[in-house]
Amino acid sequence: MSSLVVALKERGHGVDVLAPHLPGDPAPSLPAVAVELPERPRLVTRGYDDSLRLRARSALREASLPRPDVVVVTSVDESMVLARHLSVHHDLPVALVLDGPCEEGRSERVEEMLAQSVHTADALVASSAEEAGLLRHRFTVPSVEVLPVTTSEARVEAVLAATEFALTRARAPRMAFHAPYPLDPAPRSASRQRPNQMLAAFTELGYRVHRLTGHPFQRSFALADLRRRLAAGQKVEFLYSENSTQPNVLATSVRRGVAPFLEARMFALCALRRVPVGQFYRDVYWRFKESQASVPLPRRAFMQFAYRVDLAVLRASTAHMFLPSLPMAPIVPFPERRVSALPPGAPVHDSPSPSGVKLLYVGGIGSGYALDEGLKALKEVPEAHLTMVVRREEWEAQRERYAPLLTERVTIVHAGSDELQQHYDAASACLLLVAPDGYRRFAVPLKLFEYLGYGKPVLASRGTLAGDMVAEMGSGFTVENEAHDIAALLRRLAAEPALLEDAGERARAAGRRNTWSQRARTVAEVLTGRRDA
Structure with missing residues (x-):
């Protein structure tokens, strides 16, 4: 790290170093703002994440550092978490530049905290295609740039390229993307392919995407970050949601936590802050008795209740509903004036036309x-x-x-x-x-x-x-x-x-x-009022 900082300074760039360390660790080998980390608890909670946020802000305040233009991170650990908090509090672009193995987290909750932090990055760069693939698979990110780092000079070039891209992205509008489950890096079903395609399409259109995805613990991180962004005056154009075929409370395994009011708080926050909300409502099998015949009666009754609660939350937050087609509208108990069609998109490929x-x-x-x-x-x-x-x-x-x-x-x-x-x-x-x-x-x-x-x-x-x-x-x-x-x-x-x-x-x-980009453009135009729904 010290050689990288020296090389960047030799090129005329101002660099301040934030050096997280555990109690008892040796001091950094170059001038830096030290951030003493708390011991990572066996069970990571929101309190641990909040402690990291407060320590980063306190260290910067005490050092009286000027507001940076961009935050550069070179590892997926607590450093990335600190970068996320700086991004959220100061609306700073973040560039993640990995030039080594991306170490796995120690627990499911640590992984979720790291995932939410990686999703904050405006630029993701890996030193090899293998590392890029691992990063995409581990955190389900739409794209990772590959810039081989074989020399110290190449590493500097990779950091500068990522920094330039992150700064460019910083000027883009921001939207929020919600799904009450983790996105699948290799989806096998249509219901899991669609969220990935829409996320990639919004990114392709130029939006900075604030993700509210994952298990309840990760979504609670993301909601807290969204609340802080809005409180700091940062503009979020709209929130787009991809619902599950299950009610929100059952969209992920209950073994990973249950948060029955999380989506209600999320959509209420958007209504309070005048952030338009639109949800793609995927399925209405629950409205057909024959499709529920094999479900045990107690579970069926609870699911019917939960589906209706989810719809009540959407109605109360004045959300717009996107359906696969308009003929589906009469089947969903939702105001039809706030409904429009959003069929799947086409991933365009060149393909020959054989005879026969x-x-x-x-x-x-x-x-x-x-x-x-x-x-x-x-x-x-x-x-x-x-x-x-x-x-x-x-x-x-x-x-x-x-x-x-x-x-x-x-x-x-x-x-x-x-x-x-x-x-x-x-x-x-x-x-x-x-x-x-x-x-x-x-x-x-x-x-x-x-x-x-x-x-x-x-x-x-x-x-x-x-x-x-x-x-x-x-x-x-x-x-x-x-x-x-x-x-x-x-x-x-x-x-x-x-x-x-x-x-x-x-x-x-x-x-x-009928590309996915066109579908994302339709969502943006409807929710921001540039198109009549």
């Missing part, structure tokens, strides 16, 4: 996603081939059911999200065939827009909202979910290749019009 009828399906095959009719149709059309990308455990559970319907032209694949490109590149069209029911009249599958993002025409079931959207965009074909009708469509596509080519062009155009 080479179909791809990505997703579940359990209840509600039966592919029986499509597989029956495929048996009748020798020109058609299908690749099914499904979860291994789900396939094992459904293997006996689907085995009689398979042919040598059906390939079963178990692949992660980072392995999908090759399968999309080999496909000329994608399947979204489901049995129409009441739920499908307003559901908008994330995979529809993923298909469009890869520029693939979609074969969708008639009588579903997804089918209506495909027909309206001209980005594919709608068909009755019957084997005879599907087979007839496949034969037509095999006989007239231009149909798939033309639909592919329209699918690519639809994907470019």
Whole structure:
């Protein structure tokens, strides 16, 4: 650290060093403001975090240091926590520049405190792709810049690059992003993919994001920080929330703590400080008795009560509700004047358009996603081939059911999200065939827009909202979910290749019009009044 400080000063930069240390540690080897840390307790609480905040402020006040332009941190430990408090209290940009291993925390609560601190950073730089990957996975951050640090000169350059980026970000508007659960670094379900995509989209639009995510303990850290930011006069443009399929109180394991009024306090604070709130309301399975039939009666009664409490909190805070589609609005007991549609976005990828009828399906095959009719149709059309990308455990559970319907032209694949490109590149069209029911009249599958993002025409079931959207965009074909009708469509596509080519062009155009960035822009415009909801 001392060589880095000396090198920065030699280049004409003013550098003040904040040196946290435990009682009994040797004094820093260069002029520094010493911050004596309390002993880390076995059970980390908010009190320990508050103690770090007060000690950092006290040390700076006693040293009479001028307000810095940026805070640079080189390790993920209490130093990062101190940087977070400086950022919150003084609205300072923070650059985290790691040039070594990112040591794991000692407990779950320490990890949550460190995660909230890392989320404060305006610039994240790692010295290798491996370290960047570990940082992304550990803290679920949208992006980490990789700047190899092989020499002391390279380290200085990395720090200056991170500092410049953090200073640029400091001029950007700030918004708050809420999810009552930890974001998954490798999400397998659509409900967990969407928050990551929206978070990355807001960052891409240029917002500084104050995150209120994680287990209750971490969200309480984040709420306290938000309260301090607002009390200090820092402007937060709006708060966007991605709710869970569970009530807020059950969104994470109760073993990691329960905070039944945390979201109510969060939204009440925003209402008090005139920060607009918008929540994406994901699911309404709880409004359908048949979907709750297998849930034990006591739990079902509690969940129904908790869902209604969550909605009451949103109504009281004058929040705006974003739904996957407007046909869903009458089912949710919420004022329709404060509701607008926010379907999934398309992650745009370059993908070739091979000839022939080479179909791809990505997703579940359990209840509600039966592919029986499509597989029956495929048996009748020798020109058609299908690749099914499904979860291994789900396939094992459904293997006996689907085995009689398979042919040598059906390939079963178990692949992660980072392995999908090759399968999309080999496909000329994608399947979204489901049995129409009441739920499908307003559901908008994330995979529809993923298909469009890869520029693939979609074969969708008639009588579903997804089918209506495909027909309206001209980005594919709608068909009755019957084997005879599907087979007839496949034969037509095999006989007239231009149909798939033309639909592919329209699918690519639809994907470019419906990106995640566009969804984030819609949220910002609605909540700040720049667009009529």
